[in-house]
Amino acid sequence: MHLSVIGSGIVGVCTAAWLQRDGHRVTFVDPLDAGEACSFGNAGSLSPSACLPVGMPGLWKQVPGWLADPLAPLTVRWAYLPRALPWLLRFLRHSRREEVVRIATALRGLLAPIFDSYGPLVERAGVGHLVRRSGCLYVYSSPAAAARWAFGMNLRRRLGVELREVGAEELQALEPDLQGRFRFGLLAPENGSTPDPAALVKALHAQCLRDGAVHLRERAAGFELAGREVRALKLASGERLAVDGVVVTAGAWSAPLARALGARVPLETQRGYHVTVRSSNLALSHTVMAVEDNLMVNPMAMGLRLAGSVEFAGLAAPPARARADVLLKKGRQIFPHLDTSDVSSWMGHRPCLPDSLPVIGRAPAATNAWLAFGHGHVGMCGGASTGREVAALVAGRVPQVDLHPFRAERFGAFGTYSPGRRGGGPGVAAAGAGGRA
Numbered sequence: 250m251h252l253s254v255i256g257s258g259i260v261g262v263c264t265a266a267w268l269q270r271d272g273h274r275v276t277f278v279d280p281l282d283a284g285e286a287c288s289f290g291n292a293g294s295l296s297p298s299a300c301l302p303v304g305m306p307g308l309w310k311q312v313p314g315w316l317a318d319p320l321a322p323l324t325v326r327w328a329y330l331p332r333a334l335p336w337l338l339r340f341l342r343h344s345r346r347e348e349v350v351r352i353a354t355a356l357r358g359l360l361a362p363i364f365d366s367y368g369p370l371v372e373r374a375g376v377g378h379l380v381r382r383s384g385c386l387y388v389y390s391s392p393a394a395a396a397r398w399a400f401g402m403n404l405r406r407r408l409g410v411e412l413r414e415v416g417a418e419e420l421q422a423l424e425p426d427l428q429g430r431f432r433f434g435l436l437a438p439e440n441g442s443t444p445d446p447a448a449l450v451k452a453l454h455a456q457c458l459r460d461g462a463v464h465l466r467e468r469a470a471g472f473e474l475a476g477r478e479v480r481a482l483k484l485a486s487g488e489r490l491a492v493d494g495v496v497v498t499a500g501a502w503s504a505p506l507a508r509a510l511g512a513r514v515p516l517e518t519q520r521g522y523h524v525t526v527r528s529s530n531l532a533l534s535h536t537v538m539a540v541e542d543n544l545m546v547n548p549m550a551m552g553l554r555l556a557g558s559v560e561f562a563g564l565a566a567p568p569a570r571a572r573a574d575v576l577l578k579k580g581r582q583i584f585p586h587l588d589t590s591d592v593s594s595w596m597g598h599r600p601c602l603p604d605s606l607p608v609i610g611r612a613p614a615a616t617n618a619w620l621a622f623g624h625g626h627v628g629m630c631g632g633a634s635t636g637r638e639v640a641a642l643v644a645g646r647v648p649q650v651d652l653h654p655f656r657a658e659r660f661g662a663f664g665t666y667s668p669g670r671r672g673g674g675p676g677v678a679a680a681g682a683g684g685r686a
Contacts, residue, residue: 250493252643253278253482255469255506258288259446259629260621261498262453263636266370268496269460271644276490277454277464278482279499284450286500290523290595291629292545292556294536295363296385296440298410299630300356301401302605303519303559304344312341320575322543326562333561336517339603350404352605355654357408359609359631359638362649364441366633371449374456379449385440385536386415386424388431395433398540402435411439426531426584431539442536444550446629465490469499471509472615479510479615494617496639501564501598503608503622511614512657516623518598520560522568524576527552527591531584544579553587555580559599568596601625609635609655611642619643620657 250273254265257279265275277283315321316330325333343352364382371377387402389395395402406412415434420427423436443449458464468485472495481489497506504516531553537546544557555576560569573594581587600623602608607623619642621635638648 250274250643251276251491253490253492253495254498255279255482255495256498256500256503256622257281257283257450257454257464258286258498258500259284259450259632260500260624260635262450262457263366263370263632264496264498264621264639265457265462265636266373266453267636267640268643269457269462270369271640273643275457275462276492277457277462278467278469278484278490279464280466280468282451283454283464284447287521287597287599287628288450289447290521290597291446292523292554293442293444293446293547293549294385294440294545294630295367295380295442296437296536296630297357297360297363298385298405298412298437298440299627300353300360300405300408300410302343302349302352302356303601303626304340304605305349305401306344306346308344309341312337319569320571322557323559324561326560326566329562329566332563333517336515336603337561339515343604348604351654353404353408355606355651356627357410358650359634359655360627361409362634362637363630366637370453370456370633374452376449376452379443379445379452380441381444382439382441383535384436384438385442385538386420387435387437387538387540388420388427389433389540390431392433394541395435410437412437424533424535424537426533426586427537428584428586430583436535440536442547443629444548448550469506472618474615477614477616479618494619494643496619496621497612498621500622500628501600503600503620507608507612507620507622507657510612510618510620512608512612512620514608514623514657514660515603517561517601517603518564519601519625520562520568521556521597521599522558522560522573522576523554523556523595524573524580525549525552525554525593525595526577526580526587526589527593528588530586530588539579539583542579542583544576544583546580546583553580564598570594599625599628606655607631607635608657609638610652610657613658
């Protein structure tokens with residue numbers, strides 16, 4: 250089959266690579282080079298433990314204060330609030346305890362096979378060094394402080410995540426550059442990261458091209474359908490690309506394409522920021538999540554990356570530099586000796602759904618279209634396993650992951666959430682139109 254993969258971020262390139270393993274011919278359609286959106290600027294986490302949703306029990310108590318503070322961990326620009334408010338209300342409904350358990354169970358199924366799913370792809374591309382399994386440290390000021398997050402950590406354990414308690418002395422030995430500021434930690438030894446997420450995406454994309462894929466630097470504008478079958482992809486240039494099927498992996502820009510294929514989903518962009526400090530005076534052996542500061546710190550090839558910010562302002566608003574400055578300030582507080590003389594910052598668009606679950610599966614209105622977008626904070630974590638499962642769907646194989654919780658139809662005909670009925674089957678599909686540890 251000749252399949253068009255719309256989007257060349259981590260989800261798109263992994264999907265293409267897995268499709269090629271089944272012998273399909275792939276054409277990427279994306280005006281950007283591979284790995285230039287969220288796949289460039291994410292925190293680089295490859296964490297099987299990253300199964301908790303963004304919305305956790307009790308979060309609603311913090312939201313009003315955060316909305317009043319433009320530099321809070323989660324904020325909405327006032328001009329965008331009328332548009333974001335319905336999404337936020339849905340988001341809060343999914344933060345109820347029973348919902349969190351359901352969502353985390355689904356995400357754990359998708360993320361547990363991270364390294365099994367990446368393994369064949371990085372081996373073929375010859376970039377095994379871009380996937381490392383060095384573990385993640387969740388650090389706290391004290392055991393009492395850690396107890397505030399006990400529900401989530403215990404849920405992770407119940408879902409099979411290994412978490413080992415680390416006292417102050419061992420924490421200091423594991424990461425001397427933390428300099429004793431944190432007195433308690435939890436080590437997730439199965440977690441990992443990539444030292445260069447953009448390089449990883451570009452390397453996998455380059456291997457796809459060597460294996461025969463083509464990349465059209467065009468924008469997808471819609472579909473030409475015959476009954477319930479996509480016959481061609483319409484391009485913004487006015488040209489059409491004849492295909493045997495399509496996969497929508499366009500990240501935050503996926504909603505219009507999905508709608509053209511019968512899926513109305515409440516996709517929103519959570520604008521994420523990072524700061525990269527090109528410092529040589531600090532060395533970490535693990536990814537570090539400073540939980541109380543909502544800050545992820547990942548040692549990368551280009552320096553120390555600091556990430557941990559959510560802003561709602563849409564796709565068009567300019568970045569708020571002050572939000573990056575807050576990340577740098579937190580970094581200085583954690584590492585007072587950090588050399589910050591050479592710093593860069595970035596903002597990108599995380600594609601997010603209010604239940605923190607991506608859409609993965611067949612599109613509702615066409616038999617030869619599939620959807621794979623909305624990974625939010627876990628795109629790098631879930632990219633390879635998503636690609637593997639989409640390839641299974643295309644081939645008619647039974648997926649290894651339970652994809653029922655990820656179906657587009659869970660939002661109903663008008664984009665409103667509906668839990669649906671278990672066992673309804675994958676149905677038919679259609680397609681249309683960038684790190685928590």
